[in-house]
Amino acid sequence: MQxxxxxxxxxxxxxxxxxxxxxxxxxxxxxxxxxxxxxPLFVSVLLHGNETTGFFALQNLLxxxxxxxxxxxxxxxxxxxxxxxxxxxxxxxxxxxxxxWPGTEALACAETQIAGxxxxxxxxxxxxxxxxxxxNTGLNPHYAxxxxxxxxxxxxxxxxxRLVVYFIRxxxxxxxxxxxxxxxxxxxxxxxxQQHGVDHAFEYLxxxxxxxxxxxxxxxxxxxxxxxxSVQVKIQKNSSFSFTDKKSDLLFDKLLERMNFTEVxxxxxxxxxQDDSAMPLSAIDEHGLDVTDKFFKIDGAQLQIxxxxxxSMLTLDERVIRQDCLCxxxxxxxxxx
Ligand SMILES: [Zn+2]
Numbered sequence: 001m002q003x004x005x006x007x008x009x010x011x012x013x014x015x016x017x018x019x020x021x022x023x024x025x026x027x028x029x030x031x032x033x034x035x036x037x038x039x040p041l042f043v044s045v046l047l048h049g050n051e052t053t054g055f056f057a058l059q060n061l062l063x064x065x066x067x068x069x070x071x072x073x074x075x076x077x078x079x080x081x082x083x084x085x086x087x088x089x090x091x092x093x094x095x096x097x098x099x100x101w102p103g104t105e106a107l108a109c110a111e112t113q114i115a116g117x118x119x120x121x122x123x124x125x126x127x128x129x130x131x132x133x134x135x136n137t138g139l140n141p142h143y144a145x146x147x148x149x150x151x152x153x154x155x156x157x158x159x160x161x162r163l164v165v166y167f168i169r170x171x172x173x174x175x176x177x178x179x180x181x182x183x184x185x186x187x188x189x190x191x192x193x194q195q196h197g198v199d200h201a202f203e204y205l206x207x208x209x210x211x212x213x214x215x216x217x218x219x220x221x222x223x224x225x226x227x228x229x230s231v232q233v234k235i236q237k238n239s240s241f242s243f244t245d246k247k248s249d250l251l252f253d254k255l256l257e258r259m260n261f262t263e264v265x266x267x268x269x270x271x272x273x274q275d276d277s278a279m280p281l282s283a284i285d286e287h288g289l290d291v292t293d294k295f296f297k298i299d300g301a302q303l304q305i306x307x308x309x310x311x312s313m314l315t316l317d318e319r320v321i322r323q324d325c326l327c328x329x330x331x332x333x334x335x336x337x
Contacts (some may be wrong), residue, residue, distance in 0.1 A: 001110045003117050004029045010125075014063050018052045021178065022081040028114050029078045030121065035070030039128040041208055042075045042182075044174055047097040047132060049083025049090060053189040054133025057201035061194040064206070072128065079116055089323060098132070102180075104172025119177050127295065129156055129214065130178035131185055133201055135192040138257040138315035142200060145186040145229075147179040149333075152214040156183045158224050160204050163261070165312065167324045169286040183214050221335045229312060230286045231295060231329040235321060239280035241271075243316055248279040249273065257314045260327075264309060269302045276301065281326065295329060 004027040012024055032040065045054035058076060073167040080097045083090045090096055100111040102119055122130070144157035145165045157164040168176070178184035187204065188195040235241050235250070242248040259268070273280060276298045283292045297306050316329040 001114065002027055003114045005121070006031050007033070008098045009033075009062070014059065014066060018046070018055050018084050020085075021046070021055070021078065021086070022085040025078050025081050029081075030118055031076045031078070032125075033070055033074045033076075035073040035209070037072040037128075037212075040073035040075045040122070040125055041205075042077070042122050042127045042130040042178065043205065044077040044079060044132045046081060046084050047079035047174060048134060049080040049086065049088050051089070051133075051135035051190060052084070052192045053135050053201055054187070054196070055084075056198045057133065057137075057205055060198065060202045061209075063206050072157065072211075074209065075122060075125065075127070089320065098134075098174055099170060099172040101172050101174050101177035105174055106172060110241070115174075115177070123181050127178070127182045127212075129183045129185075131187060131205065131208065131230075132174040132177065133187045133189060135189055135197070136313050136315065137191065137317040137320050138260055138313055140188060140190060140260045140312060142190055142197070143188050143261075143312075145175065145188065145281055147173075147176040147184065150183070151216045152183045152217055153179070153185070154219045154224070154226070155213070155214050155217070156208075157185045159207060160185065160187055160200075162223055163225050163227075165227050165229050166328065167286065169230075169284075169288070170232065218335070223311045224335070226333045226335060227310065227312075227330040228329045228333050229330045231283050231291060231309075233281055233283045233295075233326045233329060235326060236280050236282055239278070241280065241321070242318070247274075249275065249278065254316065257316055259311050260311060260314050261312060264305060264311065266305060266307050268305045270296075270305060271303050272301045273303050274301075283329070 008026055044060055060120045078311045095106055095111040141162050143163035144160040146153045146157045166194045175184040175186045189201050239249040241250040243252050243254050250271050250273055281296055283295045285291045295306055297304055
């Protein structure tokens with residue numbers, strides 16, 4: 001597997017389906033298109049193969065500028081086209097393409113090498129800003145994530161949504177790698193396959209191409225809801241879980257995903273357990289410490305949250321829960337007036 005760099009694209013890219021992209025680009029591909037302002041905007045799409053909104057937004061953007069010069073140079077990394085062909089986040093045995101970037105805890109492999117190359121190339125080009133576009137499976141609003149509390153990064157995130165989430169973990173995500181040398185955001189555009197998600201991401205990309213600079217002014221506090229996502233919750237490896245099978249170690253409540261971006265009080269039930277002595281979840285904070293006991297307890301057969309918190313990315317998709325995580329837990333950050 002080798003990184004391919006291109007400066008023009010095949011005509012089919014303007015109309016192909018996301019599943020056909022792998023035929024166009026069998027190798028990981030970094031595309032550089034020249035625009036009026038030479039400092040490129042960097043966009044990555046399909047780091048997760050089933051998260052198609054970024055690809056379709058980009059396709060609309062390429063169509064818009066097919067016969068006119070881009071306002072700013074644009075570099076695009078097409079991520080896991082192989083998984084996209086199959087409609088999956090990643091293939092079994094593949095490294096998660098949003099955990100392979102410099103800073104990752106994964107062992108060096110072909111994927112981490114390619115991610116490192118992309119970062120080096122874009123740093124060399126003095127990239128203007130970086131945008132990585134994702135979807136999620138649960139009921140979530142559109143929001144932007146940043147990995148540094150800096151005015152320019154907040155401005156870039158706030159341009160997409162009033163909801164901005166700050167996190168430093170998981171490690172090895174694309175935006176964290178780019179954060180070291182340019183303003184970087186991850187966009188969460190709701191579920192895949194929604195036209196308003198594609199439209200929103202397209203408008204945002206177009207706006208970013210027209211930005212002459214990112215100002216270092218504070219964001220107006222009335223325009224932003226800023227949260228710190230500090231805890232990742234996973235299912236313990238040896239625990240079974242389900243939304244329907246009452247014999248599982250942990251039976252989740254189907255209303256779970258309605259809690260996303262909602263403050264839930266202490267005592268809220270996440271599900272029912274078979275064995276009240278075996279905690280089926282593990283909560284890890286941003287320093288890698290196990291904080292399960294601070295956040296969860298078993299009361300009778302109920303698995304309860306122990307303190308007021310705000311979950312995000314809760315989903316009913318069992319494969320995603322097993323491959324990635326159950327959810328993140330957040331708290332609000334108050335910006336100075
Ligand atoms: Zn994703």
